[in-house]
Amino acid sequence: MGRTRKGRAISGFLIVDKPAGITSTSVVNKVRWAMQAQKAGHAGTLDPAATGLLAVALGEATKVLPYVTEALKAYEFTVRWGQETTTDDAEGAVTRTSDLRPTDAEIEAALPEFRGDILQVPPAFSAVKVDGERAYDLARDGETVELSARPLYVDRLALTARPDPDHAVLQMVCGKGGYVRSIARDLGRSLSCLGHVTQLRRIWSGPFALHGAVTWAEIEANGQGASLDARLLPLETALVGLPECRIPEASVALLRNGGPAPVFPADGLDWGDEAWASRDGRAIAVGVYEGGHLRPTRVFAA
Incomplete structure (x- = not known):
């Protein structure tokens, strides 16, 4: 007999404006405690010193975290x-x-090198694993960490402000696995002036934005109660990038049992495309479209 999970079977996304000095894991644990949720996770780690948007998934929403993790993010x-x-x-x-110290024109001229599909070496102090150990643990022990370059897609990188000769404010939109700290380091080297990040804030991630985000103070003030429930966004929010197939009532049980089921396909859907099935606006499953049927790969509980 399986062990019963403690807590409420609550699902959805709570968008948190993470403050500096707190780890992403600490935010998730605090949200899970405050909302007495059975299960929680997050989409995309923020460094402890960074602030901004952290999408915390509860319950069934943890099953769609990959769609947020893979989406573009802005910093x-x-x-x-x-x-x-x-x-x-x-x-x-x-x-x-x-x-x-670089001029504005020199910074602007260097930025194209860091746009599009690039290769990026993560910081030595990062969560990248080296022979099964985290790079930051090795670096803290004084070991020299040699990390390989990794591909990164940078959709946008722009100079937005120049407070003084010593500082520059930039915005970046990038794909999964991007390290802003590496961009600052490599941009400084490209400009022969060196550089590092002093402030970092994530302003949106996939379908989620900071507008209406819950603050750390609000989470702490909530205690263990249901007052944050109204701030939850449905798990369907994370699926906006996938085609939606509506289904007849008879298909609900078939999909939830893990079998293929008839669907009403979205316009332009081709054989082999990934899509999600809905009934009365609620996600039932995500799967692969196969000519009038959806073969589920992720199924959501009622």
Whole structure:
């Protein structure tokens, strides 16, 4: 007999405006505790020093986290010129300095190199695994961490403000696995002036935006109660990028039992496309379209 999960069987997304100094895991654990949820996860880790949007999934919404993780995300960040650090942000020790400071025109001229499909070496202090261990654990132990370059798609990288010669504010829209700290480090090297991130904020992620996000203070003030329930977004929000197939009532049980079922296909849907099935606006399953039927790969509980 399976073990019964403790907590409420509550599903959906709570969008949190994460403050600096708290890990993403701590936010998830706090939300799960505050909402007494059986299960929780998040889409895309933010560094402890970073702030901004963290999409916390509860219950059945954890099954659609990959669609948020794979989506584009937008960041606003400040680069401090003239210093390179061990962590590529202000948390680390300064390792190299430069008296050079780039002009706005020089920054603008360097940015195209970091747009489109690029290769990026993650920071030494990152969650990337090396022989089964996290890179940041090895770096903290004083080991030299050699990480391989990884592909990254950068949809947009733009200079948005120049508060003073030492700093520049940029916005970046990128795909999965992007490290803003690496962009700052490599941009500083490209400009021969060195650089690191001093401030980083995620402003949107896939279908989720900061407008209406729950603050850390609100979560703490909630205690263990249901007052945050009204702030939950449905799990269907994460599926906006997939075609939606409506289904007859008879298909609901078939899909929930893991078998293929007839669907009313969305316009333009081809054999082998991924889609989601809905009944009265609720997601029943995600699956592969096969000529009038959907073969489920993820099934959602009633």
